[in-house]
Amino acid sequence: MKLFSKKNKLRLAEGNLLVIVIILMVILSFATKNFFTVNNLRNLVRQTSVNGIIALGMTFVIISGGIDLSVGSIVGVASIVIAKLLVGGMPIFPAIIIALVVCGALGAVNGFIIQYGKVPPFIATLGMMQAARGIVMLLSNARMIAGLPKAFTGFAQLVFAGFPSLFFVWFLVIIVTFILTTKTIFGRNIFAYGSNIEAARLSGINTAAVTLSVYTLSGILSGLAGILMTSRLGNGIPTAGQGYEMDAIASAVVGGASLSGGSGTIIGTVLGALLISLIQNGGNLLGINAFILQIIVGVLIVASVWYDQIRKTTKS
Amino acid sequence: METRPFLEMKGISKQFPGVKALNKVDLAVYPGEVHALVGENGAGKSTIIKIIMGVYQRDEGTISLNGEEIHVTNVIEADKLGLAAVYQDLTLAPDLSIGENFFMGQFPRKKNGMIDWNHVYEKTADTLKALNVDVNPRLRITELSPAMQEMVAIAKTVHKKSKLVIFDEPTALLSNEEVDILFGIIKKLKASGVSVVYISHRLEEIFTICDNVTVLKDGQHVKTLPVKDTNESQLISFMVGRSLSDMYNIEHYPKGDELLRVEDLNRGKILKDISFNVRRGEIFGLFGLVGSGRTEVVRAIYGADAIDSGTVYLNGQKEIIKHPSQAIALGIGLLPEDRKHQGLALSQTINHNINLASYKAISKFNFVLGKKERERSTESVKRLRVKTPSIHQLVGNLSGGNQQKVIIAKWLCCESKLFIFDEPTVGIDVGAKQEIYKLIEELTREGHAVILISSYLPEVMGLADRIGVLHEGSMSHIVEREQFSEETLLRYASGL
Numbered sequence: 001m002k003l004f005s006k007k008n009k010l011r012l013a014e015g016n017l018l019v020i021v022i023i024l025m026v027i028l029s030f031a032t033k034n035f036f037t038v039n040n041l042r043n044l045v046r047q048t049s050v051n052g053i054i055a056l057g058m059t060f061v062i063i064s065g066g067i068d069l070s071v072g073s074i075v076g077v078a079s080i081v082i083a084k085l086l087v088g089g090m091p092i093f094p095a096i097i098i099a100l101v102v103c104g105a106l107g108a109v110n111g112f113i114i115q116y117g118k119v120p121p122f123i124a125t126l127g128m129m130q131a132a133r134g135i136v137m138l139l140s141n142a143r144m145i146a147g148l149p150k151a152f153t154g155f156a157q158l159v160f161a162g163f164p165s166l167f168f169v170w171f172l173v174i175i176v177t178f179i180l181t182t183k184t185i186f187g188r189n190i191f192a193y194g195s196n197i198e199a200a201r202l203s204g205i206n207t208a209a210v211t212l213s214v215y216t217l218s219g220i221l222s223g224l225a226g227i228l229m230t231s232r233l234g235n236g237i238p239t240a241g242q243g244y245e246m247d248a249i250a251s252a253v254v255g256g257a258s259l260s261g262g263s264g265t266i267i268g269t270v271l272g273a274l275l276i277s278l279i280q281n282g283g284n285l286l287g288i289n290a291f292i293l294q295i296i297v298g299v300l301i302v303a304s305v306w307y308d309q310i311r312k313t314t315k316s
Numbered sequence: 317m318e319t320r321p322f323l324e325m326k327g328i329s330k331q332f333p334g335v336k337a338l339n340k341v342d343l344a345v346y347p348g349e350v351h352a353l354v355g356e357n358g359a360g361k362s363t364i365i366k367i368i369m370g371v372y373q374r375d376e377g378t379i380s381l382n383g384e385e386i387h388v389t390n391v392i393e394a395d396k397l398g399l400a401a402v403y404q405d406l407t408l409a410p411d412l413s414i415g416e417n418f419f420m421g422q423f424p425r426k427k428n429g430m431i432d433w434n435h436v437y438e439k440t441a442d443t444l445k446a447l448n449v450d451v452n453p454r455l456r457i458t459e460l461s462p463a464m465q466e467m468v469a470i471a472k473t474v475h476k477k478s479k480l481v482i483f484d485e486p487t488a489l490l491s492n493e494e495v496d497i498l499f500g501i502i503k504k505l506k507a508s509g510v511s512v513v514y515i516s517h518r519l520e521e522i523f524t525i526c527d528n529v530t531v532l533k534d535g536q537h538v539k540t541l542p543v544k545d546t547n548e549s550q551l552i553s554f555m556v557g558r559s560l561s562d563m564y565n566i567e568h569y570p571k572g573d574e575l576l577r578v579e580d581l582n583r584g585k586i587l588k589d590i591s592f593n594v595r596r597g598e599i600f601g602l603f604g605l606v607g608s609g610r611t612e613v614v615r616a617i618y619g620a621d622a623i624d625s626g627t628v629y630l631n632g633q634k635e636i637i638k639h640p641s642q643a644i645a646l647g648i649g650l651l652p653e654d655r656k657h658q659g660l661a662l663s664q665t666i667n668h669n670i671n672l673a674s675y676k677a678i679s680k681f682n683f684v685l686g687k688k689e690r691e692r693s694t695e696s697v698k699r700l701r702v703k704t705p706s707i708h709q710l711v712g713n714l715s716g717g718n719q720q721k722v723i724i725a726k727w728l729c730c731e732s733k734l735f736i737f738d739e740p741t742v743g744i745d746v747g748a749k750q751e752i753y754k755l756i757e758e759l760t761r762e763g764h765a766v767i768l769i770s771s772y773l774p775e776v777m778g779l780a781d782r783i784g785v786l787h788e789g790s791m792s793h794i795v796e797r798e799q800f801s802e803e804t805l806l807r808y809a810s811g812l
C-alpha cells in the first residue's frame with residue numbers, strides 16, 4: 001500500500017486517527033438513520049471545510065512553535081469585508097482578492113509584532129483577536145450585512161460530482177499545504193525553526209521570513225474560510241468565526257501537532273478536524289446533549305496529547 | 317577510612333528494550349571517599365546514577381545505605397535520604413534567587429508566619445563564603461554565568477547536608493581557576509565525611525581529586541582500584557583497549573594560502589581590536605578562560621552577533637557578514653558551543669539536520685529533491701561513520717559524538733572551507749573524541765581551514781598549529797606550535 005510505504009509512511013498517530021474516524025463513520029451509519037444520507041454528509045463536509053481550512057493555517061503556526069488566537073476574528077473580518085464590497089457593487093473576483101489581502105495583512109502584522117517586538121505569539125495574537133473583532137464591529141455597526149449577490153451565495157450550495165463545492169476548495173488547500181510542508185525548502189525550514197530557532201538561524205535560515213510567512217499564511221487561510229462561510233450563510237455576519245481558534249487548535253493537536261513546535265502534519269490535522277466534526281454531527285443525530293458533546297471533545301483533546309506523551313516516554 | 321561503605325550496590329542489572337544497560341555491576345562508596353566512575357558513553361555510568369537517584373528502577377541486585385537496603389522510587393525520596401546529584405543540565409529554578417533555590421520547600425518562618433528572608437540570605441551567604449564562591453545570594457540564577465550556576469548547584473548540595481553527592485562532568489563548563497574552586501569544595505565535602513561519586517571524561521582530574529576508581533565498559537564492571545595504583549593510559553585501556561599516546565596524534569599538513577584575515581574586530585567591551593589570520597590546511601586554536609570572548613570572536617566573524625567595527629577578508633576579498641546565511645555562502649561553517657541548543661534541531665531527523673543549511677543546492681524552484689536529500693545523508697552518515705540504524709532517526713536520540721558528526725556533515729554538504737569548532741568534544745567519550753580529531757585532521761588534509769576553540773588545554777595544544785590567546789576580549793598573544801607550553805598559555809590567558 002503506497003500510503004504505508006517507507007517513503008511516505010503515515011505516522012502512528014495518523015494511522016490510529018484514520019482507524020478511529022472510519023470506525024466512527026461505520027458505527028454512525030448503522031446506529032442512525034440519517035448519518036449516511038447525501039444531505040447529512042454534504043452538510044458535514046461543508047461544516048468541516050471551514051474549520052478544516054483554518055486548522056491547516058494553524059498547523060503551520062504550531063509547527064513553527066507559535067499559536068494564532070486571532071484566526072476566529074480574522075474570519076469575521078473576511079466576512080464583513082467581502083459582504084461590504086459585494087453590496088457596494090464590486091465584482092466577486094476582485095472582492096475576494098481584496099478580502100484575502102486584508103486578512104493576510106492582519107496575519108503579517110501578527111508576524112511582525114512577534115518577530116520584531118519579541119512579543120510572545122500568545123499575547124500578540126490575543127491582542128489581534130480583540131482588535132480585529134473590534135474592527136469588524138466598527139465596520140458593520142455590529143449588524144448583519146444582507147443582500148449579497150446570488151452568484152456569490154450560490155457557490156457554497158453548488159455540488160460537483162456529488163461533492164459540495166466547499167469540499168473542493170478544502171481539498172485544494174490540503175494538497176497545497178501538504179506539498180508546502182513535505183516537499184519545499186520553506187516547509188523544511190518551518191520544522192527546523194519550530195524545533196530549534198537558534199540552530200535554524202545559525203544554519204543560515206532567514207528566521208524573520210519564516211515568522212512573517214507562517215502568520216501571513218494563517219491569516220490568508222482564515223480569510224478564505226471566512227469568505228466560504230459567508231457564501232454558505234448568505235450574509236456578512238459580524239460574529240462569524242467566534243471561538244473558531246479553539247476548534248482549529250484542537251484539530252491540529254488531535255492530529256498530532258505539538259505546541260512545543262517542530263512536529264505536526266497536514267494529514268493529521270485533516271483527520272483531527274474530521275474527527276471533531278464527526279463527534280458533533282454524530283452526537284446530534286444520536287440525540288446526545290450538546291453539552292455532553294462538548295465534554296467529549298474536551299476529553300478527546302487532552303486524551304490524544306496524553307496518549308502521545310505516554311508513547312514518547314515509553315519509547316525513550 | 318571506615319569499614320562499612322555508605323552506599324553499597326551489589327549485582328545491579330538494568331535492561332532497556334534491546335540493550336542490557338547494566339549487567340551485575342557492583343559499586344561501594346565509603347564515607348569521606350571520592351570515587352571516580354569512568355567509562356565511554358554507553359558504558360552505563362548515567363544509568364547507575366539514575367538508579368541511585370530513583371529515576372530508574374533496578375531489575376536485579378541490592379542497594380543499601382549504611383547497611384540498610386533501600387528502594388528509592390523518585391528523586392524526592394533520594395533527596396530525603398541525603399542523596400544529591402549535580403548534572404550537566406542544571407536543576408536550579410532559573411528565575412528564583414540563589415537563596416530561594418537553597419531553601420526551596422523549607423523556608424524558615426518568622427513568628428507572624430511570613431518567610432524570614434534575612435535568615436535565608438544570611439545562611440546562603442555563609443554557605444557560599446565557606447566554599448569560596450563569591451556571589452551575591454540575592455541574584456537570580458539567570459543572572460549568573462553557566463560556570464557560576466554550577467558552583468551554586470554544588471553549594472546547594474552542601475547547604476542541604478547531602479551525604480552522597482554525585483558529580484556528572486562537573487568541569488565541562490569551568491575554567492581552570494573555577495576547577496580549582498570546585499576541587500576545594502570537593503575536598504571540604506570529603507573532610508566532612510560526605511561520599512562523592514565523580515564522573516569525568518578528563519582523566520587527569522581523577523588523579524587529582526579521587527581516591528578510588530571504578531571502570532565500566534558496555535554495562536559491565538571492569539575493575540575497581542585505588543587511583544594511586546594506576547595511570548591514565550592504563551585506565552583508557554581498561555575503558556576502550558586503546559592507549560593514550562595517540563590521542564592527539566594527528567598529522568599536520570603543509571599550509572596553503574591565507575583563507576581568513578580578521579582586522580581590528582571590536583564589539584563593546586567584549587571584543588577589543590582582535591586581529592588574526594588562518595591559512596588553508598591550518599588549525600588555529602583559540603584559548604582563553606570563560607568570559608574571555610572566545611566564542612564571541614567566532615560569532616562576530618560568522619555574523620551571529622553584530623559588531624561595532626572591524627574587517628573580515630576571505631581569500632583576500634573584503635566581506636561584510638551580517639547574517640549567518642552570508643557566512644555560510646562564503647564557505648564558513650560553525651559548530652557551536654552548545655550543540656543541543658544552538659547546533660541541532662533535536663526533534664528532527666538526521667536527514668533533515670544534515671541538509672538543513674544547504675537545501676538550495678538540492679532543490680529546483682524551492683522544491684526539495686527528496687532522493688538527492690536522502691542520498692546525501694546516506695553518504696555523509698557512511699563517510700563520517702555516524703552510528704545510527706537509519707537516516708530517519710531523530711537527532712535527539714543520538715549520542716553526543718554522533719550528534720557532533722551530524723553537524724560536521726551539515727557543513728560538508730555546504731562545501732564549507734572554514735570550519736569553526738567551538739568546544740567540539742564537551743561531554744563526548746574518549747572514542748568519539750578521537751574520531752572527531754581524525755575528522756579535523758581529514759579536513760585540513762583536504763585544504764580546509766579550522767578554528768578550534770577549547771577550554772581544555774591538552775586538546776588545543778595537541779591539535780592546533782597556532783593558538784591565539786584571549787584575555788578579557790583582547791588577543792594579546794598568538795603562539796606558534798613550537799612555543800606551546802601549558803604554563804605560557806595559562807599565563808597569557810590570565811593576562812600576565
